[in-house]
Amino acid sequence: MAEMIKLYDDAKCTACRGCQLACKQWNEKKAKQTTNYGSYQNPPTLQSNTYMIIHFQDVKDTKGNVKWIFRKESCMHCADAACVTACPTGALYHTEFGTVGLNPDRCIGCKNCVAACPFEVPKYEQETDRVYKCDMCESRLRNNLTPACVKACPTGALKWGEKDAMIKVAADRVKELGGDANTYGDQYVSGTHFMYVLQEKQPVYAALAQNPKVPLAVVAWKNLLNPLSLLAAGGIVVGSFLHYLIHGPKLPDETGETTKKAEGGE
Amino acid sequence: MMEVKEGMIKATDAFERLVHWTLAISCIILFITGLGMMFHSLNFIGDFMGGLKSLKYVHNIMGLIFGFSMIFTISMWWKEAGVFDLPADWQWIKVAGGYLWHVDKVPEIGKYNPGQKMFFLAVAGCGILMLATGLLMMFQPEFLPMWILRWMYPLHALGFFTLFAFFFVHIYLGTIGNPGSFQAMVHGWVSPGWAKKQHPKWLKEMEEHGTLKIYGGEKKKDTPSH
Numbered sequence: 367m368a369e370m371i372k373l374y375d376d377a378k379c380t381a382c383r384g385c386q387l388a389c390k391q392w393n394e395k396k397a398k399q400t401t402n403y404g405s406y407q408n409p410p411t412l413q414s415n416t417y418m419i420i421h422f423q424d425v426k427d428t429k430g431n432v433k434w435i436f437r438k439e440s441c442m443h444c445a446d447a448a449c450v451t452a453c454p455t456g457a458l459y460h461t462e463f464g465t466v467g468l469n470p471d472r473c474i475g476c477k478n479c480v481a482a483c484p485f486e487v488p489k490y491e492q493e494t495d496r497v498y499k500c501d502m503c504e505s506r507l508r509n510n511l512t513p514a515c516v517k518a519c520p521t522g523a524l525k526w527g528e529k530d531a532m533i534k535v536a537a538d539r540v541k542e543l544g545g546d547a548n549t550y551g552d553q554y555v556s557g558t559h560f561m562y563v564l565q566e567k568q569p570v571y572a573a574l575a576q577n578p579k580v581p582l583a584v585v586a587w588k589n590l591l592n593p594l595s596l597l598a599a600g601g602i603v604v605g606s607f608l609h610y611l612i613h614g615p616k617l618p619d620e621t622g623e624t625t626k627k628a629e630g631g632e
Numbered sequence: 633m634m635e636v637k638e639g640m641i642k643a644t645d646a647f648e649r650l651v652h653w654t655l656a657i658s659c660i661i662l663f664i665t666g667l668g669m670m671f672h673s674l675n676f677i678g679d680f681m682g683g684l685k686s687l688k689y690v691h692n693i694m695g696l697i698f699g700f701s702m703i704f705t706i707s708m709w710w711k712e713a714g715v716f717d718l719p720a721d722w723q724w725i726k727v728a729g730g731y732l733w734h735v736d737k738v739p740e741i742g743k744y745n746p747g748q749k750m751f752f753l754a755v756a757g758c759g760i761l762m763l764a765t766g767l768l769m770m771f772q773p774e775f776l777p778m779w780i781l782r783w784m785y786p787l788h789a790l791g792f793f794t795l796f797a798f799f800f801v802h803i804y805l806g807t808i809g810n811p812g813s814f815q816a817m818v819h820g821w822v823s824p825g826w827a828k829k830q831h832p833k834w835l836k837e838m839e840e841h842g843t844l845k846i847y848g849g850e851k852k853k854d855t856p857s858h
């Protein structure tokens with residue numbers, strides 16, 4: 367299978383939330399009771415049992431007109447995924463589709479990925495002591511089906527296709543929309559496999575990670591300090607061995623009057 | 633080699649040895665379980681404890697034991713191993729205690745030499761760091777901004793880097809690098825020749841203060857030590 371991309375086009379989205387429901391249904395996740403806080407955005411953020419939400423947001427344009435904009439938030443499926451780097455057990459992994467899969471059976475609930483993800487996507491669930499996130503419906507992909515959210519979308523705001531084709535579709539849509547329209551995802555973390563065509567400039571969108579990168583802390587921890595700690599310890603072991611051979615151990619003082627025989631170095 | 637003979641000198645009491653080995657064993661288990669989570673190629677370490685999830689629990693529980701023994705380690709050794717005795721210690725550092733090149737006369741030092749003090753301080757400092765960062769990584773409290781939480785991970789890794797490297801130096805110097813040392817942490821008695829070579833000032837001080845305890849009876853004076 368080729369590398370794939372799921373494309374979200376917010377200009378075509380009506381926020382019907384069919385995708386959100388389809389996601390719940392396919393993944394067999396119950397909804398939790400929430401409270402009305404004055405927005406259709408419900409639940410307000412991703413949860414351990416809610417892998418995607420539609421953001422609802424009022425924005426004022428330069429003429430003072432109020433406009434409603436939407437955004438589908440879920441795992442971005444990074445090519446350089448900090449969660450995969452941080453995961454100690456391989457529960458998070460890259461697939462041949464370019465998506466980031468999650469095997470809950472291997473998850474130990476350490477929450478490394480929760481802290482590592484630049485999009486703050488993985489969510490921890492106390493009851494199962496595990497982390498959950500969108501896996502792009504890997505079970506469907508393996509059976510030549512599209513992700514459930516794409517399947518449910520009635521307006522064509524969600525598309526699923528091969529990477530190159532989707533990037534081209536996105537570029538064409540940006541041209542078509544004109545103005546501030548732009549793409550989001552392809553330019554970050556070595557390319558995401560969930561990407562956006564946005565009508566507005568990126569900073570306009572609430573809670574959208576601006577210029578996301580694999581956090582420096584993750585690089586310092588996983589790519590630098592972890593291997594260095596083995597290297598340093600190895601150096602010490604070799605150094606100690608050489609010290610023993612070349613300099614020799616520090617033997618007890620045998621000239622002391624009460625001293626018995628010195629215990630020699632083995 | 634390990635038996636206690638007449639004329640040997642008391643170096644550590646039972647409490648010190650108990651604390652040392654609680655600290656050491658919990659620390660070594662933390663190393664092993666930590667390594668099991670550090671590299672996928674070492675994930676098999678989890679197989680010995682019923683899977684990686686159990687390995688996580690072992691790591692977390694050992695962290696608590698390590699932290700608990702850290703309290704006693706620091707409180708009982710701070711005076712002897714936590715403060716440098718200047719300028720004598722500085723003289724010793726300048727010749728690296730005679731460990732690296734030939735030195736005719738190594739400056740006399742007390743119960744712990746500056747190298748041991750550095751190790752103690754590294755263990756105390758990194759120990760507290762490991763405990764603090766580990767707890768924050770485990771509980772990820774809401775009030776902690778994400779960018780700060782993220783840095784707990786490399787700090788935890790830095791603590792491991794330091795402790796793991798020092799650990800091998802410590803094992804080497806505590807065993808074959810300094811024959812006669814290991815028993816100080818087994819039964820607590822060392823030979824007079826060892827004491828004279830390793831910690832002459834400590835020996836002299838005990839003689840002066842009458843706190844020297846010699847195996848086989850005649851304690852110089854029966855004043856309680858410490």
Ligand code: HEM
Pocket residue numbers: 643652655656657659660705709713744748749751752755799802803806807813814815816817
């Ligand atoms: C198998 C492993 C170990 C062995 C054989 C060992 C052996 C020893 C010995 C012989 C001493 C006494 C040295 C002397 O009085 O001159 C000592 C002291 C000490 N040990 Fe260990 N140890 C081990 C592991 C550890 C570990 C893992 C830690 C800490 C994380 C530790 C922390 C200390 C500290 C703080 C002291 C106090 C004196 C100093 O700073 O050297 N030890 N150890």
